[in-house]
Amino acid sequence: MDNKHIYCPNPYILAEIMPFGNVYPCSCGWIRGYSFGNIFEQSYDEIWNGERASEFRQKLYNNDFSLCPGCQNLEILQEIKDNSPKLKSPPPERILLGLDEFCDVKCIFCRGENYKIDTKLIPDDKKDKLLEILTPWLQNAKYVKTNAVGEVFASKISRDLIKNIADNFPNIKFEIITNGIQCTKENIEKLNLTNRISMITISLHAFTEKTYNQIVKGGNYKKVIENIKYLSTLKELGQIERFELHYTVTSINYKEIPDMINFARQLGAKIRFLGLDCSRDLEELYKRINIQDKNHPKYNDLVKIVHSKTFLESKDIVIQGWEYFTGLKPISFIEKFKKKFYNREITKY
Numbered sequence: 001m002d003n004k005h006i007y008c009p010n011p012y013i014l015a016e017i018m019p020f021g022n023v024y025p026c027s028c029g030w031i032r033g034y035s036f037g038n039i040f041e042q043s044y045d046e047i048w049n050g051e052r053a054s055e056f057r058q059k060l061y062n063n064d065f066s067l068c069p070g071c072q073n074l075e076i077l078q079e080i081k082d083n084s085p086k087l088k089s090p091p092p093e094r095i096l097l098g099l100d101e102f103c104d105v106k107c108i109f110c111r112g113e114n115y116k117i118d119t120k121l122i123p124d125d126k127k128d129k130l131l132e133i134l135t136p137w138l139q140n141a142k143y144v145k146t147n148a149v150g151e152v153f154a155s156k157i158s159r160d161l162i163k164n165i166a167d168n169f170p171n172i173k174f175e176i177i178t179n180g181i182q183c184t185k186e187n188i189e190k191l192n193l194t195n196r197i198s199m200i201t202i203s204l205h206a207f208t209e210k211t212y213n214q215i216v217k218g219g220n221y222k223k224v225i226e227n228i229k230y231l232s233t234l235k236e237l238g239q240i241e242r243f244e245l246h247y248t249v250t251s252i253n254y255k256e257i258p259d260m261i262n263f264a265r266q267l268g269a270k271i272r273f274l275g276l277d278c279s280r281d282l283e284e285l286y287k288r289i290n291i292q293d294k295n296h297p298k299y300n301d302l303v304k305i306v307h308s309k310t311f312l313e314s315k316d317i318v319i320q321g322w323e324y325f326t327g328l329k330p331i332s333f334i335e336k337f338k339k340k341f342y343n344r345e346i347t348k349y
């Protein structure tokens with residue numbers, strides 16, 4: 001690609017520590033599960049500065065993005081002049097934790113009716129040693145984000161781990177992603193997170209209680225709204241830096257998108273509209289609700305909403321995982337890459 005070197009900071013600053021202890025330098029799906037190693041089987045050095053990490057960094061340095069076919073984060077790529085590839089890295093600044101998948105609800109697109117929690121994600125003999133195993137990973141960390149795969153306030157393992165990290169690493173700030181049901185003042189205090197939250201994201205997925213109940217099975221809409229309002233006051237007081245709502249777009253909730261945009265604005269929150277990830281074993285359901293599919297009977301209705309003034313002119317929305325709707329066709333990573341660096345067209349996707 002000419003003489004330009006494209007630099008992605010993620011393999012130097014980010015470690016996503018996920019179910020079974022696998023470590024990824026970025027979102028697992030974007031890099032097709034390319035893992036640097038496993039925290040339950042290898043040491044920190046073997047993983048973070050081992051062969052697989054070097055191979056990943058070398059490829060990206062060579063402008064070879066074949067390991068990143070699903071990249072959705074082109075904004076973070078930069079052109080650099082440095083000519084020597086750095087294959088080793090100091091400890092990561094950002095840690096994403098998704099070790100325990102326990103949850104207090106079943107969202108239809110995340111877990112089907114018969115979903116069974118896998119209690120073997122963390123080996124029994126490691127459950128009491130999580131802080132010890134994670135300590136080398138945390139030595140340089142500024143931010144810990146959790147929980148990527150379960151519900152932090154519902155899982156005892158996640159709660160204990162976060163409190164331990166908060167107690168032992170006073171400079172670390174937290175990014176919390178939660179369904180919001182148990183995200184109360186008391187629970188935030190119990191985890192020693194008061195004034196330590198740099199970002200909080202509440203997954204809501206609906207403006208009305210009726211629609212919420214169709215999506216979040218076993219949820220509690222009123223409680224979530226109450227907690228969201230409390231968090232909004234913390235944001236106003238400057239005690240939380242970033243406040244976001246997550247909204248996974250489906251045929252069930254798409255009509256409420258404009259109302260959600262207004263609601264988020266009133267709260268001082270950003271709203272992140274997530275595309276439906278259909279990689280789980282819920283084929284029949286996805287066929288029914290995957291409104292991002294051009295063959296879905298409601299696809300054109302969604303396109304109208306996405307091209308409405310409310311949507312296009314809102315500054316507080318982020319679209320993640322459904323680039324289909326900006327150009328109304330899928331844009332491959334390489335195409336997006338070229339556009340960013342050669343035409344500089346795409347700013348939102």
Ligand SMILES: C[S@@+](CC[C@H](N)C(=O)[O-])C[C@H]1O[C@@H](n2cnc3c(N)ncnc32)[C@H](O)[C@@H]1O
Binds near residue numbers: 151274
């Ligand atoms: C897996 S959850 C974990 C954190 C927390 N329990 C929550 O719901 O926010 C993280 C995010 O993934 C979203 N999610 C789960 N399954 C999804 C799917 N199949 N497609 C798109 N988003 C999904 C959730 O709605 C949530 O916003």
Ligand code: SF4
Binds near residue numbers: 026030068071
């Ligand atoms: S290029 Fe994209 S997918 Fe690859 S590590 Fe960077 S942000 Fe992740």
Ligand code: SF4
Binds near residue numbers: 105107110111151203
């Ligand atoms: S609350 Fe989060 S982890 Fe729980 S089922 Fe919903 S999306 Fe999945």
